[in-house]
Amino acid sequence: MIGKLIVSGFQDLLNLFYPNPCLLCQDSLQQSEEIICTACRLQLPETGQHRGEALIDGQTKFAGKVPVEFVYAYLYFTKRGKTQRLIHALKYRGNKEVGNLLGRWYGNQLKTDIHLNDHIDLIVGVPLHPAKLRQRGYNQSDWIAQGLSQALDIPWSDRILTRNRNTISQTGKDRMGRWENVSNVFQISDPDLVTNKRILLVDDVLTTGATLEACTAALLASNSQSVGIITAAATR
Template structure:
């Protein structure tokens, strides 16, 4: 009886406040989430999971920190649908969209590659507590959760911490980005032993210069993990 009431209320709310496609703003049908079918098929997928050790991707980190693999789901470019999605995920409260899109990618990774066999735990790039309080959520944690559920792997929010509150990276070049995140991240006190020998998938929303992910990966490697791979929802064209 309770489930029936819940379903009835949900249907009623959908009539009053229908879910809209984050791309075209048209009403979503019952079997659509985040994007309508028309928008979803337009997503510029990278197919990185088919070649996760591609040197072009790994070159972002070459000579800086050892990275096992680098994959991104979608190509990000100014004004495209992916930029719109990332903006809404980061600044418009669409955390559930972050999880759903990550789930799509996780299922694709699981069915079309063997990459999940190289991962023990999934960790999102952390936000500083002040930023987390401002935004109310960390989109990287929601992405990590979606990937973890699809890949049937654990995700952890308590391993990495952001020690300092730094300004946005959005308009910085490569050197400025690195200087902005240098010595910002650390492995949480008492968690070092939990990383020993672990194969980590480090997760974020967008891969641009890689400086933030590089800084996080360096701390994980320092703590003794076996390997670090990188998964993001989007990446700029190389």
């Protein structure tokens, strides 16, 4: 007991002189907080999509293209909003732990609200080309997938779904342009690992859905039983 009090007091002293700021508001984090303070977390624009509360319907993006079991997004993405700041920190500023945190937060909701852990066998993130992976140093989708894996207690892999061509950025492209950019880009390293498996496919942001469509097509062509999609964010 005394030892815990000493550790707690030392941590409080460290926070006084070397405050650990919230990524969004820059206020000092409390000892129980991680990356984002409680006040900012409560202000995050959650979609509630898995509970049927969302105004967006991601499945319409895939209708008539590839069959998906579900499409859920954790947060709404708006320009200059809190979600954009989190995604940019994750993708462009080296804050990969943001992905793990968002994955854990959403995974806990999915486990509690709809028992998603009973309906998934394997989690995979949308892969980066090896050249982009070397440049960035990590795959942001894999960090989200790891967080979901921890919360849902479902295995994940970063080696099954691979990208065989280094495409140009999707930013600024319309849906057709994005599809042409990613068609025939993804492949399965070992089809036996996904055969008859219920796959959860994970990405950072859902926009047109072209990349996720291409990944889903590759998984289903390798005899996956089903594919569901989760993203950390989605445009309205």
